[in-house]
Amino acid sequence: MEHIDEVAAANERKWEREVQKGGGHTIPFLDLDVEELRRFVRGDAREDRLVGRLEPRRYVSIGPLSLFTDLEGKDVLCLSAGGGQQSAVFGLLGARVTVVDIAQGQLEADREAAAHHGYDVTTVHADMRDLSSLRPESMDLVYGMTPCWAPDIRAVYAQVARVLRVGGVYRTDVGKPGLHFVEWDGSGYRITKPYCESRGPYDDDGGVETRHYMDDIFNGLLDAGLSLVQVIDGARWRQLPDAPPGSYHRMGAWTGGGFEIIARRAAS
Numbered sequence: 001m002e003h004i005d006e007v008a009a010a011n012e013r014k015w016e017r018e019v020q021k022g023g024g025h026t027i028p029f030l031d032l033d034v035e036e037l038r039r040f041v042r043g044d045a046r047e048d049r050l051v052g053r054l055e056p057r058r059y060v061s062i063g064p065l066s067l068f069t070d071l072e073g074k075d076v077l078c079l080s081a082g083g084g085q086q087s088a089v090f091g092l093l094g095a096r097v098t099v100v101d102i103a104q105g106q107l108e109a110d111r112e113a114a115a116h117h118g119y120d121v122t123t124v125h126a127d128m129r130d131l132s133s134l135r136p137e138s139m140d141l142v143y144g145m146t147p148c149w150a151p152d153i154r155a156v157y158a159q160v161a162r163v164l165r166v167g168g169v170y171r172t173d174v175g176k177p178g179l180h181f182v183e184w185d186g187s188g189y190r191i192t193k194p195y196c197e198s199r200g201p202y203d204d205d206g207g208v209e210t211r212h213y214m215d216d217i218f219n220g221l222l223d224a225g226l227s228l229v230q231v232i233d234g235a236r237w238r239q240l241p242d243a244p245p246g247s248y249h250r251m252g253a254w255t256g257g258g259f260e261i262i263a264r265r266a267a268s
């Protein structure tokens with residue numbers, strides 16, 4: 001695959017290394033039980049066993065649960081969401097699943113999950129800013145993970161709008177821009193950089209993340225022909241203030257992490 005820019009190349013390398021390390025976002029969901037899953041997404045199965053098994057995985061995002069109903073025969077694109085987690089949930093719930101990711105190792109996990117659970121999956125090695133290998137108006141739902149890996153969020157939205165059917169739904173999560181890049185200093189979180197757009201490559205993993213401006217995050221949807229349906233603040237479910245200092249969950253609890261956006265493709 002020819003990279004659109006150096007950011008894409010750096011982030012592919014970062015995520016392939018993450019796969020090699022077995023990072024938390026790269027482990028496929030192989031132990032899901034479809035009946036438990038159905039009860040969980042209906043919200044009527046909060047028994048400890050299930051909550052214990054699924055809730056800690058909230059860092060691997062499966063929400064809002066309303067998107068996980070009535071999926072039989074629906075076309076769902078998991079966008080920059082490789083790793084065999086969201087695709088496993090959608091596949092088990094009867095959706096026709098396609099996964100786009102820039103890291104082959106992540107897509108391998110989606111194929112592993114599909115083979116393990118016995119559903120079909122289509123994996124596409126591509127940049128979320130170029131979905132030209134997918135047919136226009138072919139998806140009912142685009143379930144996207146944070147576009148922070150792409151410098152231009154509007155380019156992602158344009159691709160999403162192209163592949164969605166009229167009335168189709170787009171879901172993404174976005175880090176709270178002002179708090180996206182905070183550093184743990186041993187006792188609290190410090191903002192150490194001005195509010196600029198990009199950061200990286202990181203010394204430790206070479207990845208490059210972009211903090212998008214709020215107006216691009218929201219106006220960009222409208223400009224792409226997507227209407228806003230719902231915004232869900234991540235602080236509502238990141239309630240783990242006692243998580244270990246410096247940990248991912250602690251940062252989420254203290255900064256609120258991000259938010260989810262649900263949008264719908266309007267008629268053209």
Ligand SMILES: C[S@@+](CC[C@H](N)C(=O)[O-])C[C@H]1O[C@@H](n2cnc3c(N)ncnc32)[C@H](O)[C@@H]1O
Pocket residue numbers: 008011012015024025026059060061079080081082083084085086100101102103106126127128129145149150
């Ligand atoms: C935080 S992980 C999300 C995946 C995982 N399913 C989860 O829930 O944590 C971010 C994913 O974005 C992918 N990615 C990074 N840059 C990308 C790009 N430009 N286009 C497509 N995927 C990209 C990475 O390879 C990685 O799989």
